[in-house]
Amino acid sequence: MAMKIGSNEFNERVGQGIDDAFMRGAVSGAQDSMGVRRSNAAEELGNWEDWRSHGEEIRQHVLEHLDYYLEQLSKNVAELGGHVFFAETKEEANEYIRGIAQKKQAKKIVKAKSMVTEEIGLNAVLEEEGCKVIETDLGEYILQVDDHDPPSHIVVPALHKNKEQIRDVFKEKLGYKKTSKPEELALHAREMLREEYMTADIGITGCNFAVAESGSISLVTNEGNADLVTALPKTQITVMGMERIVPTFEEMEVLVSLLTRSAVGQKLTSYISVLTGPREAQDADGPEEFHLVIVDNGRSDILGGEFQSILQCIRCAACINVCPVYRHIGGHSYGSIYSGPIGAVLSPLLGGYDEYKELPYASTLCGACTEVCPVKIPLHDLLHKHREVIVEKEGKAPISEKLLMKSFGIGAASPMLYKFGTKFAPTALNPYTNGESISKGPGPMKAWTDIREFPAPNKERFRDWFKNRKKEENAHGRDDSESR
Amino acid sequence: MKVSLFVTCLGDLFQSDVGKATVEVLERLGCDIDFPESQVCCGQPAYNSGYVKESKEAMKRMMKAFDHSEYVVCPSGSCAYMFHEYQHIFKSDPVWEPKAKKLAEKTYELTEFIVDVLKVDDVGAKFEGNVTYHTSCHMTRLLGVKSAPMTLLSNVEGLKYTELPGKEQCCGFGGTFSVKMGPISEQMVDEKVQHVEETEAEYLIGADSGCLMNIGGRINRKGKPIKVLHIAEVLNSR
Ligand code: SF4
Numbered sequence: 001m002a003m004k005i006g007s008n009e010f011n012e013r014v015g016q017g018i019d020d021a022f023m024r025g026a027v028s029g030a031q032d033s034m035g036v037r038r039s040n041a042a043e044e045l046g047n048w049e050d051w052r053s054h055g056e057e058i059r060q061h062v063l064e065h066l067d068y069y070l071e072q073l074s075k076n077v078a079e080l081g082g083h084v085f086f087a088e089t090k091e092e093a094n095e096y097i098r099g100i101a102q103k104k105q106a107k108k109i110v111k112a113k114s115m116v117t118e119e120i121g122l123n124a125v126l127e128e129e130g131c132k133v134i135e136t137d138l139g140e141y142i143l144q145v146d147d148h149d150p151p152s153h154i155v156v157p158a159l160h161k162n163k164e165q166i167r168d169v170f171k172e173k174l175g176y177k178k179t180s181k182p183e184e185l186a187l188h189a190r191e192m193l194r195e196e197y198m199t200a201d202i203g204i205t206g207c208n209f210a211v212a213e214s215g216s217i218s219l220v221t222n223e224g225n226a227d228l229v230t231a232l233p234k235t236q237i238t239v240m241g242m243e244r245i246v247p248t249f250e251e252m253e254v255l256v257s258l259l260t261r262s263a264v265g266q267k268l269t270s271y272i273s274v275l276t277g278p279r280e281a282q283d284a285d286g287p288e289e290f291h292l293v294i295v296d297n298g299r300s301d302i303l304g305g306e307f308q309s310i311l312q313c314i315r316c317a318a319c320i321n322v323c324p325v326y327r328h329i330g331g332h333s334y335g336s337i338y339s340g341p342i343g344a345v346l347s348p349l350l351g352g353y354d355e356y357k358e359l360p361y362a363s364t365l366c367g368a369c370t371e372v373c374p375v376k377i378p379l380h381d382l383l384h385k386h387r388e389v390i391v392e393k394e395g396k397a398p399i400s401e402k403l404l405m406k407s408f409g410i411g412a413a414s415p416m417l418y419k420f421g422t423k424f425a426p427t428a429l430n431p432y433t434n435g436e437s438i439s440k441g442p443g444p445m446k447a448w449t450d451i452r453e454f455p456a457p458n459k460e461r462f463r464d465w466f467k468n469r470k471k472e473e474n475a476h477g478r479d480d481s482e483s484r
Numbered sequence: 485m486k487v488s489l490f491v492t493c494l495g496d497l498f499q500s501d502v503g504k505a506t507v508e509v510l511e512r513l514g515c516d517i518d519f520p521e522s523q524v525c526c527g528q529p530a531y532n533s534g535y536v537k538e539s540k541e542a543m544k545r546m547m548k549a550f551d552h553s554e555y556v557v558c559p560s561g562s563c564a565y566m567f568h569e570y571q572h573i574f575k576s577d578p579v580w581e582p583k584a585k586k587l588a589e590k591t592y593e594l595t596e597f598i599v600d601v602l603k604v605d606d607v608g609a610k611f612e613g614n615v616t617y618h619t620s621c622h623m624t625r626l627l628g629v630k631s632a633p634m635t636l637l638s639n640v641e642g643l644k645y646t647e648l649p650g651k652e653q654c655c656g657f658g659g660t661f662s663v664k665m666g667p668i669s670e671q672m673v674d675e676k677v678q679h680v681e682e683t684e685a686e687y688l689i690g691a692d693s694g695c696l697m698n699i700g701g702r703i704n705r706k707g708k709p710i711k712v713l714h715i716a717e718v719l720n721s722r
Contacts, residue, residue, distance in 0.1 A: 364658025366621035387534030447663035452701030
């Protein structure tokens, strides 16, 4: 599985999402509770807006000086005895990691949650190589057990499943016999996983933030699984998107604070694992060999362009958790592992407009995402920018729409035409009107009236009313003065 | 005070009662209203769909139409917001950016104008009934007008207000979204209608014509006994 998920068309996926009552119950419930937790956690910090601005500054600064920090990071990792590989494409990243697996004759690989490895489709490559790949994040584990069901959320990958469904998956695939209580489910997964950590040849993780100054990588989790993935196997590979970097621990602290509050409404997550190079003589545990794979995969193309701010993203999913569109269609409808507003902006950039041209339109531009984004990415503006590019640069809009908009341009821009057009609207729409509204509209109106009534045009436009009233007033004014 | 009314295309054509109520309320508060005849549509439908070139012509028209106005008042948050957006759309345009800035500075949404400019919290309206209020996204999040409508409604005699559950959630209008993404829009507006029903209000009030047309259209289609009113109409009732 790579970034793209499923092979259905957008409309079909949306239809399936809308019809999936279980998923929608799970998603809206999660949105409601996470929404409250997030805003409480933000409020508790006191000056949330200042924190956001600070977060934005840090991320913008890093993007402006990305070359510098990448070099510093690479140098420091190498000095610590780690290996750094810069992969321009997903293929390069996968080949490099496949090479390590071959050299180590790896049979078993444990993984902590990582979106970028999903993006490049790493698991499939390693499985092809004959490795058993085990996801250790509970959500990812559930999906893996369920025949590789794709993630529907960047923080809570199995958000689309409720606990009863998870119980059923465990029952069927793992012979689980207990209840659907989350604690019991988690315990079972943990028991299944414990053995795997001990015998894994390689541990693979993503990276929340790499610290350039020290050559460290950090992982923010609630389960502590990343600690085990980085501590036990002899070889460790960390895969990171090239923008996931901070200058020093000081900036990391700010961003982690924004991340945990925005993602799960917590002051801090239970675990923040920091790994600085491979194990040294005095260390009790840690990998003997450490590889850092820095993935570009289209990010350089975004850098310096009008979509650069999307690279500020710290993958907190706050935008997803407030998105009213995501609420009703779920993550899989986006056809990408990156869903919701962040996905609708990022997926067309990384995967192309041919694949993802509908996503920028799957938004009312309500701005809920922009309002919560902890690093102030103007998400709804970027969605709009995509539309502009699709229409004006790519020329990918449907012809009927183009014609409609052209005539809009002409009609709306000319007061004469506008006045003329609106004056005759009641007559033109008369055949469709019953009483005060239109139930079955013609042409482009049909899509509206399939769902709701359309108001019948007023017999007298506002502008005519206003003009007549002024006339009357003037006439009265004269009458009054004459009678005096 | 001289006030130019930007009535919006929906207001001109489909909801002339909203325009009329706006005129009457403002006149009662001592404003002298004019209606620049050459106003057209603010360009938002085309702009939001990505047709920036096409929409810019309409925007230029509007800047010309309101060039001489002292204040521009609009009974629709989203359209008032659009006037504020022009300055960003024409950024670095030597001729139009300054005009766009000028327009933004003098443009107000109706309730914002009454509370912040006229400094009136109570317009002396009377309205008997149980109501709830939909806070439109563009008006609250983008234009930043949150408290003015509530201030005015809280001073309407006889009005009983119940807060709408999930009040900040979008109603699913989104201009062309409502037709381009019909099935999603339907789910969104259905949840909104359900929330309105939960309040047991007889009236749903809003300050944005687009949202009201969407929610109202769905309410009517479903045959629900809830009436939809623009806030101007409530403020104009005595
Ligand atoms: S775009 Fe902003 S809100 Fe969305 S995931 Fe990224 S950082 Fe979080």
